Amino acid sequence: MKINNKYINLLLTIVVSMFIGAVVMLILGYNPLEAYFQLFKGAFVGKLNLGTTLQKFVPLLLTSIAFVISSRVGVFNVGVEGELYLGAMAAAWVGFAFKGLPAPIHLILCFAAAMVVGAAWAYIPGSLKARLGVNEVCVTILMNYVAKFITSYLVNGPLSAKTGVPQTPAVADGVKLTQFMKPSQAHTGLFIAIVVVVVIFWLMSRSTTGYKFTSVGLNPLHAEYVGIDPKKTMIRAMLLSGAVGGIAGAIEILGVYGYFLDNFSSGIAMDGMLAALIVKSDIKMVPLMAFFLAVLKSGALGMERYTGVPKSIVDTIIAIFIVFATMEALFVFNKRRKAKKEEQSALPGKQN
Amino acid sequence: GCGSKSSGSSAPAESGTSESKAPADKPLKVALIYAGFLGDKSFNDSAHEGALRAKEELGIELKEMESKEPTEWESNFVAMAADGYDLVIGVSTQFQEIMTKHCPEFPNTKFALIDGVVEGDNIVSSTFAQNEGSFLAGAAAAMFTTKTDIPGVNADKTIGWVGGMDIPVLHDFFIGYEQGAKYVDPEIKILQSFAGTFNDPLKGKELTIAQYSQGADIVMNVASGTGTGILEAAKEQGKFAVGVDLNQDDVYPGSILTSMLKRVDQATYLAIESVVKGTFEGGKTTYLDISNGGVSLTDMSTMKTALGDKFPQDILDKITELEAKVKSGEIKVNAYEGFGRK
Amino acid sequence: MELSSIFDFTLIYATIRAATPILFAALAAVITQQADIINIGTEGIMLTGAFAAVCVSFFTGSWLLALLVSMVAGAVMSMIMAFAHIKYKADICAIGTAINMLALAITKFGIKQFLGTTGSFTSPKIIAIPKLHIALFDNNKYLNGLFNNWSMMEIFGIIMVFVMSFLLYRTVWGLRLRSVGRFPMAAETAGIHVNKMKYQVMLISGILGGMAGAHLSIGYSQMFTENMTNGRGFMGVAAMFFGNANPVMAWIGCLLFGFTDSLGGRLQSYGWPSQFVLMMPYIITIAVLAVSLWRKYVKEAKAKSSLVTK
């Protein structure tokens, strides 16, 4: 019952945002039916379109899961973007610097490097928070810039392909993830991502690791008292989060580009974080929301390509969509909302 | 200055609605794919200008796709090629890899790459000798910085250079600039900064002011969107700047000595024209340099008007002289790794 | 390398200049944080304010009107957030991020629709917020470099730090606000309308964010560029956390960042690799934060130790 409500709510929210988007388009003199048709088409119809949706879905899914992992232990990890960049760079470096290794081993090495680097990067804000109580939002916002500059330095300096484009040499063909649904850029990284998400889901809901994360996230004092080290656990969750962020980067590099391109992610992880936040880090809803955002993004491309609706309006409508999608209680009817509020406010207040 | 020029940009987007079942003599369908957005007041806008000229003069049908997300560049590119456009133009070096990968898949479509080289029967490429243009700019700046009778110019032999992101092509600009300045005066000091971004004018402004405070009185802008801030700093501080890509002299008349023109518009126009006129020659690379007017400085007329008789005519003379020397090969301008005539 | 031209007296004003946009954003985040709301949407609010300011200034030629309208525009954006968050239970960070996207989109749309261009817009018809010019200082190089031509907003930013400290720690409203953020039930049982307070701070935050935007587009510069905030809103949030939601401490964070940023601008000119110089302000800010908390930690541990007698 309760779960059903959640999905229905989401659906209703989407309908309302579409309606409002339509009103906006009408006011501006565009035909909403055609625009939505193209949005739909741009996301689903044809290999290129569907493939683009899937290709965009992969990093969104992984970065939102990375965010969810850290939020389990109560860490608000804005730093997935940095982990993604550095993980991508690590994968690219292993990918081109160790050419000649047997492909499967090479591929595993690429991912291992990305995970290690991503995890190491996440270790910094994780341990600062766990040991000194340094606010992680502050640190991760700042660290994202640092990560970007580090990769920018590498790709323009020591690891540059020297082609005039800020990129690394191409990775070995053996480690490139097979693309399917050509000419789109969808690639087998999708399946890797799904496996990662399933593993994480299992880890969070069925394993002692997940239990410990949840326990620490909800009440670190209690966790400490029953013998779970909150600091260690917090750092472990950040390591895992970073590793998943690194995987996201590796998949982008090995699946989409084949080399590291300076500045390749324009806020992928921010969108991932958004997907996670909209559904309040509910791990079951996250893939759905990530997919929804991917559909919007690739549908928007279609809308831009095949209708007269200019990009700026497409962007506006997408943004309005998302604003409405965040409103969880939009369809909780008045009386129930009040009851809900009462229950929430009756819990002893947050007294840090 | 340039702001108003691009105001027509909404028109082509509308014309893109492909009511495609047109008769055989339908206009040529051309798509421009940008690695970024229009409105950068430099590279992209310049290509856009060329395309608009082609539209006006050659009557083509134009579609432009902008995006700052690298993954979308590829899908935009492929979508346009697959959608039956006759000519698809990648407006950035960034399309090199994408075109190498996808152009063979569309043997019946023609492609053009601006600011990079891709081999292929159905592709034309064009590259620029930005180092040569910058050489002239550097020389002009180096001479200008000692003209102390112009208010705002100090006696220090110091000039500045502010770039956007620290990427290879900007180093190609810088190498030429440095060489040009040193050619005029070996003792000159050149301050170099990167903003780390192509779209933060405020950062550009701050860096420029910092260079002014360190003795520079003229700063070259190689920073796309960030550059608007560089130019504004010049005006606000009563100092000077050098524009880039497009003619930016009249953005702040009297503050911008000259602009280094990189005729992206010309390259774009020529590519379109070759298809319209049937002279398209797959595999050809056009190298736009000083000798063919692909890069140059403006005639400084705006500055001349602003300064009146204080305008240092010797700079113009010297530039003309240097231009000739570069053309004749007497001066060889260095290029950054991966650039220069191939 | 000449140290004297790097550590020049102009570095002081450069620091203020670089810190001011972040400072306004930080104050916008501080005030909501006091009510336990993380205002991630500062970035979008600022951008909207910047756009509104340029438009109004361009069309009416009045900077004052432009400033007012930018405040209203910022407030509208923040009230959307407040409404979604308080009434419809939107996750505050989600709606904040969404607002950032919306602001980016509508300003992009607006620049085309109202200003008839794309990307960026400058015009001599944009009237800037005046700078305070004191003719008396003109003849003294130092006084002139240090104190002359400050933008009104730069002065106002500093004033706001103290006004906000006063509001938070001296007034009735501030006391109530702090209780709302820390223990809403306690506030509720003292007869305080928690949600009303939350709406109020969001409104103030929107106004401040709008001003921050106006400062960017008609104070510090006279132009509008797509996404011209470029993460300054986020930096403001970071500064707010740096200062633990205390206005003065957040200001210190902004100054620290502004100082290292300005210093970096000078160091680059001497051939330091640009990326390292550019990442320096971020690293130093993290380091200072970590070290100061570590010192606090050590101090507290010492105070609690049984081996130490007071």
Add this chain to the structure above:
Amino acid sequence: MESVNEYIVEMTDIEKSFALVKAVSNGQFNLKKGEIHSLIGENGAGKSTMMKMLYGIYANDGGVIKIKGSEVTGLTPKIAIEHGIGMVHQEFMLVNELTVLENIILGFEPKKNMIIDFDSAKKEIQKYIDTYNMDIQPNKRIDQISVGEAQRVEIIKTLYRGAEIVILDEPTAVLTPQECKKFFEILNSLKADGKSIVFISHKLNEVMEISDRITVMRQGKFVDTVNKEDTNTAELAKMMVGREVFLNVAKKKAEVGKTVLQVDGLWTSGEKELSKIRGVSLDVKAGEIVGIAGIDGNGQSELIEAIAGLRKVEKGTVKLDGVDVTNRSPKKIREAGLTHIPEDRNLRGLNRRMTIMDNMVAVKIDQKPFAKGIIQNHKEIRSFSEKLIEKFDVRPRNPLALTQALSGGNAQKIVVAREVDADGKLLIASQPSRGVDIGAIESIRKILNEVKANGKGILLVSADLEEVLSLSDRIIVMYEGKITGMMSAEEANEDNIGMLMMGGYSEGSDKIVQAGGEALS
């Protein structure tokens, strides 16, 4: 004499449901002007809910609330305050980061222009401090004051707001006997000033001592209102629980075995200067209950935390069953045989946002059969917790219920069940019956005695002297982070222990504190 008008508050046929529970189904409560009226009932009986409706925190679903004879609807805390109602909540409504003064004036600040007039506020508050002889420090922050002081701050807060009707929800749960005595003096002088007082408590002797009338509730329903003169504790207990209650379980001597806990010269940090532990030595043997008596905040919490690995030991050793566990991790210390009922069930004892099932298994999460490697076996966990729920009579019987939805007594039972079942060598029971109703107290005491009989050692800490006296075989008294005395249960009585708790000496104690603080054996 029983005219309607003499009631200052009348609540009739009150109903209130939450999403899952009917908290109050037939609530009746009348308050006379100038009386102290106790409201008693088991945990979850609906006492707090009734009073929260009167204070406007919850809206009542049914029934009528009259204040001073006229019906009021749409109550909010603000309106309630305007009607002269003040409430001291079970969980203190004090903002930690603010000062005592700021907390008191919150919502009713005196101002000069825009600025808070702290001076006149201080003067006003000083009046109450003087009148009722309540000792508080207005400039301290809440997190720097003791629980007893926080209590007084809460009362002054209601008085400052001009309350004529003062609701006190379990005010004495956290007070020591001495503090309690003082507290009752305050209540009596308030009453003398014509204030009407609602007093919620689980401690029947207190209720008998202070009240004029007593209302009993059971499972959300009104049972009866009686005059104090017409009743006694046994009858009240029966009304509350619905059956006879036996609190004073006969103390059975178990066979005393080897030492399970040996603490030697322990020094550890403290939250306050007075609670720093400076050289404490003690031991607990198998089959005995050692009680630690002392006024809250004299280092008991710190001592327990240090033993349990939750606080760093700065000097000295802790041996558990012969194994040195000084400064080992809580996990390792548990592995060595420690089980621990912590003093604050909400803070440490439970994860309130996890299910009963998850809480029951919290200390065994890595052990077979609940986990194999990192794979959890939810079936085993569930059947295990169902067993414990049954055995310890936790209500509701649903292992998937969140613990935050449980009443205090049932929540405490979960902690007790988990720790007792963990079957260690030593059980530390810190305030095991704080805020728990009389029925639950009875069962918890019974359980502790069983644990002892099974040959475990128990270290009991309680602010409730009666509890320490009735359970312990040996009693240790702590004062300012040191042990001031130790005696066998036979020697102990309220007087000599009370003296030691205040830092004095007692003839009965066989250990004397030396200047350095190290206790001599």
